[in-house]
Each structure stands twice: as C-alpha cells, then as structure tokens.
Amino acid sequence: TRVRKKILRETVHRSADYNVGGSTRTPLITAYRERAVHIACCLAHFGDMSPRALRLLGTGDQTTGILRRDVYGWFARVSRGLYRLTAAGQQALQDYKQVAAPYMEELAQIQSDSAGKGDPR
Numbered sequence: 001t002r003v004r005k006k007i008l009r010e011t012v013h014r015s016a017d018y019n020v021g022g023s024t025r026t027p028l029i030t031a032y033r034e035r036a037v038h039i040a041c042c043l044a045h046f047g048d049m050s051p052r053a054l055r056l057l058g059t060g061d062q063t064t065g066i067l068r069r070d071v072y073g074w075f076a077r078v079s080r081g082l083y084r085l086t087a088a089g090q091q092a093l094q095d096y097k098q099v100a101a102p103y104m105e106e107l108a109q110i111q112s113d114s115a116g117k118g119d120p121r
Contacts, residue, residue, distance in 0.1 A: 029096070029099055032062075032066070032071075033072075033096075033099075034099055035059065035060055035062060035063075035066060036066050036071070036072060036074060036092075037092065037093070037096050037099045037100050037103065038058075038059050038060075038103050039054055039059050039063060039066060039067065039074075039075070040074050040075075040085055040089045040092055040093055040100070041093065041100050041103040041104050041107060042054050042057050042059060042103075042107060043075070043083065043084060043085040043089065044085050044089070044090065044093055044104075045104065045107040045108075045111070046107075047084070048078050048082050048083065048084045049082070049083065050081045050082055050083070051063045051064040051067055051081065051083070052081075054067075057107070057110070067083045072088065072089075072092065073086060073088045073089075074086055074088050074089030074092050075089060
C-alpha cells in the first residue's frame with residue numbers, strides 16, 4: 001500500500017533511530033531533518049558551498065531542494081548556486097548534537113585525508 005511504502009522509504013533514509021519513545025515537545029528526527037543536519041554540518045565545516053559540492057560529500061539527491069525550500073531557516077542563498085549556514089543553522093547543530101556528531105567526525109576525517117589535495121568545494 002501507499003502508506004507502507006512511505007514508511008519504508010522514511011526508515012531506509014535514516015542512519016539511526018534518534019527518537020525516544022514517550023518524549024514530548026521534542027522534534028522528531030525524520031530522514032529529511034537528518035539530511036538537513038548533514039548539509040548544515042558540511043556548511044559549518046567548509047563554509048559556503050554549492051549543492052553539487054555538498055552532494056559530492058554525500059548529502060544526497062535532495063540537497064538542492066532542501067537548500068532551496070529552507071524549511072527550518074538554516075540556509076541562506078549567498079549567490080546563484082552558493083549557500084551558507086545561518087545563525088539558526090548553527091543553533092540547530094547544537095540542538096541536534098547527537099545527530100550532527102557522526103557527520104562532523106566524518107568531515108574531519110575527509111579533511112585530514114585530503115590535506116594538501118585541494119578543497120572539496
């Protein structure tokens with residue numbers, strides 16, 4: 001059924017289960033929010049980037065749409081094809097530290113592996 005497919009698609013795109021049962025007034029970590037956090041981590045780590053450069057870092061096919069729609073107010077368009085993290089995005093990285101931590105570790109590893117090989121942007 002359509003509902004079943006939607007649920008399966010949602011769970012496939014999550015890297016972990018960050019939602020605690022019985023918690024209230026806490027935003028759920030959906031696959032969309034997790035992808036937005038990943039993009040925010042990349043922008044925090046490397047600065048202004050294009051959607052293409054972000055996708056090369058593994059943010060996924062929905063990167064451009066997430067940046068363009070900016071549902072959470074975390075991203076700002078600097079110029080055509082270039083985005084940066086807003087103050088709200090910086091705060092989100094603090095609010096979702098548990099989700100951001102693995103991405104930040106991965107980005108630090110990428111940076112140390114490519115030291116001297118050029119900027120991924």
